[in-house]
Structures are given as C-alpha cells and as structure tokens.
C-alpha cells in the first residue's frame with residue numbers, strides 16, 4: 333500500500349510501524365504545518381517555533397468541544413476534551429502527562445491545555461477575578477521566577493510543575509493548586525555563557541527608574557550573579573515590558589502591592605549579596621568585607637531584607653555550630669565566607685519561590701469539596717550539556733522515571749492484557765530503561781553521592797570514598 337501524500341494523522345495507520353516510517357510521517361506533516369499526530373490515544377506534538385494562531389483560537393475550541401476523539405484532526409484540545417468528558421461521565425480524576433526533551437514545547441502545550449480546560453469549565457464573566465483567570469495568570473508569574481534562558485531554550489522551566497484543576501459537580505472549575513518540584517537553585521549564583529539567570533533579575537533591572545532608585549539597582553552588567561555570562565537580552569523580548577506584565581499578572585493572581593514590593597526587595601537584595609566580596613581578616617582564617625563597595629552592597633541588602641547589617645555580616649563571615657553543651661562561633665576564611673554568601677542567596681531565592689507558589693495557591697483557593705480534578709504534569713525536559721551537573725542528573729533521572737511509567741502503561745500493560753485474553757500477539761520490541769533506573773536506585777548511586785557530599789571538605793573537592801563502598 334502506498335503512503336498517503338500528506339502523511340497519516342494516526343501512526344497506527346502506518347503500514348510499517350518502525351522508526352524511519354514514524355519520522356518520515358512526522359516530517360511530512362510538519363511541512364504542511366500539521367504539528368500534531370496521534371499514536372493511538374497518545375498525542376505527539378512537534379514544536380513549530382512560530383505562532384500558529386489559527387490552531388488555538390476560540391473557533392477551534394468550539395469545534396473540539398464534545399467532538400469524539402479522532403473525529404477531528406489531532407490536537408491538544410482533543411486530549412483535554414477527552415480527559416474532561418471522562419471526568420464528567422465516569423466521575424474520575426484524570427492526569428495528562430506532557431513529556432519531551434528540553435525545548436520540545438511542553439510548557440507551551442501545558443498552557444494550551446489549561447486554556448482549553450478554562451474554556452470548558454470557566455464561569456460566565458462575573459465581577460472580579462475568576463479562578464481560571466488566576467490559574468492562567470499564574471503562568472507568567474511562575475515563569476518570571478522559575479524560568480531562564482538555557483542553551484536549548486530561551487524560556488526553559490527550571491522546576492517541575494503539576495497543576496491540579498479542581499471541578500465541582502457541574503463540571504465548573506472550583507479551585508486549583510500548583511505543585512512545584514526541585515527548583516534549580518544553583519542557577520542563582522552560577523551561570524555560564526550564553527545562558528541567563530532567572531528572568532526576574534533582568535526584568536527588575538529594566539523596571540522604571542523610580543523602582544531602580546528604590547532598590548538601588550543599576551545595569552545588570554554590574555552584578556556578579558549576572559555578569560558571568562555575556563547574555564543579558566533575549567531576542568524579541570523586552571524585559572521592561574515583561575516587568576510590567578509580571579506586575580499585572582501578580583495583581584490578577586492576588587498578590588498585593590506591598591507583597592509585590594517585598595518580593596522585588598528580595599530579588600534586588602540577592603543581586604547586592606552577590607557583589608559582597610571578602611578579604612582576609614586579622615585573625616587566622618577569618619574574613620572581613622573587602623572594600624567600601626562590598627560594604628555598600630551589604631548595607632543595601634540588609635536594608636532591603638530589613639535586618640541588622642552587623643548581624644548580617646556575622647552571619648556571612650562566621651559559622652555557628654550548636655552542640656548540646658554550647659553554641660560555638662567560628663570565623664570563616666574569605667573562600668568559605670563566599671560559599672556561605674552564595675548558599676544564603678540560593679536559600680532565600682528558593683524560599684521566595686516556594687512562598688510565591690503558596691501565595692498563588694492560597695489566592696486561587698482550593699475546593700475541599702471538589703468532586704474531581706484534572707492534573708497536568710509539566711516537568712523539566714531531558715538535557716545533556718558539554719558539562720553536566722547534579723541538576724542535570726536529577727532532571728534526567730526524573731525523565732527516565734516518567735519514561736518507565738509510560739512504558740508500563742503503553743507497552744507492558746497492553747502486552748499483559750493480550751496475554752490474559754490469550755490473543756496471539758507477537759511481542760513489540762521496545763527499549764526498556766529499567767536497567768538505567770536499577771543502576772541509579774539499586775546500585776545506590778544516590779547513597780554514594782550523599783556520602784561524598786557529607787565528607788566534602790572546604791577545598792570544594794569531593795573526597796574519593798568510592799573504593800570503600802560496595803555495590804548492593
């Protein structure tokens with residue numbers, strides 16, 4: 333049988349279901365701007381890297397509403413529609429897993445899913461902010477603080493996100509919750525060319541002049557946490573406009589003006605903290621502020637964080653150890669004080685992010701009596717750089733886990749079903765990644781790592797204890 337000229341909209345219709353056939357089919361459809369293709373009930377989306385407005389307008393939403401799955405062209409709305417209808421008719425919650433490597437388009441797809449669910453379960457416009465408006469506007473807020481430019485993606489999510497949209501018995505959105513996982517903390521202090529730090533730092537540096545004066549901020553090139561990379565601007569993005577858009581989104585989500593000011597005070601304080609440098613103190617292994625510039629940044633950070641500058645200096649230059657008998661204060665040398673400074677900056681940033689998520693959740697509100705929910709999982713995608721760190725390990729391990737979950741459902745359970753029903757069936761060969769997971773989980777790679785971290789000396793070298801450990 334000859335292949336259809338425009339490709340097939342469901343891979344299960346291919347005469348030969350093998351990798352070249354699948355890729356050829358996706359490429360053929362992509363040429364025609366058909367970015368969605370089914371494989372049974374799974375939707376494959378190929379990133380178009382251009383706005384295809386006609387695919388997502390209200391007319392499209394109307395068309396997919398209630399249409400039987402497979403009747404219309406493959407679309408992300410069709411997947412959300414099936415999940416919604418199954419929830420209404422069968423009274424059970426559903427989850428949609430969006431998976432793919434970094435830059436594949438997961439976050440954009442998640443936004444379309446949420447927009448469509450808001451369309452299906454939204455209330456008629458009433459006074460004030462609706463739950464669905466708040467859910468949708470939580471995206472730009474979270475992106476400002478949790479997304480950054482990487483080598484692969486100008487707006488890469490540096491955290492995992494599970495959005496739960498709760499519905500009442502009439503199928504109307506009654507609440508929502510955002511659960512986030514594992515923000516990449518290291519980015520706050522460490523970026524490499526041509527990446528950027530979290531968007532919020534650049535947005536704040538592009539704020540109106542009176543705000544810059546308030547936070548004593550200057551050009552982003554001035555700040556140590558930003559100038560390790562030469563990339564400050566994103567093509568086609570105005571940080572000044574994004575700053576105002578983020579402020580507006582915060583208003584809609586229910587973050588008050590005072591709270592917004594407190595949030596940006598923390599962001600500004602982190603930039604000042606990064607510019608505090610230390611020099612050797614008079615006592616052995618002690619440190620002091622290097623110069624007047626460092627003093628200015630420390631005092632400004634203390635003022636923004638509303639804490640005492642003396643106590644703040646002590647917190648950075650000394651280590652406090654609490655034993656059952658006494659509290660021991662030990663001075664830190666300049667190198668250790670710098671590590672302590674960076675640790676402090678990372679901790680307050682990740683606490684700020686967690687606070688934001690909590691705030692968004694409490695403003696949107698949870699429905700304790702919700703009948704069912706639809707969850708959308710958008711996790712950071714697989715990534716492999718020239719030099720990979722612990723963050724890439726965690727991100728890729730999460731992706732392997734999700735891949736195994738996918739394998740379980742799509743292949744293993746299907747095969748078990750056929751075997752149970754005694755259907756003659758030739759087993760599909762698929763790459764099972766269980767061995768990768770076994771290596772990490774059963775061979776206790778995490779345990780070895782944890783031991784290495786615990787014995788870390790202040791020379792930043794991991795003490796090689798590998799030979800002493802045996803694999804279980």
Ligand SMILES: Nc1ncnc2c1ncn2[C@@H]1O[C@H](COP(=O)(O)OP(=O)(O)OP(=O)(O)O)[C@@H](O)[C@H]1O
Nearest residue numbers: 381382434435436437438439440485488489712713
């Ligand atoms: N459906 C789409 N329509 C238009 N542009 C898209 C679409 N999907 C993705 N893009 C473009 O690709 C970019 C990367 O997509 P996205 O941020 O969703 O990737 P991701 O898979 O979430 O990556 P990461 O894992 O790094 O967060 C977007 O900023 C957007 O420019």
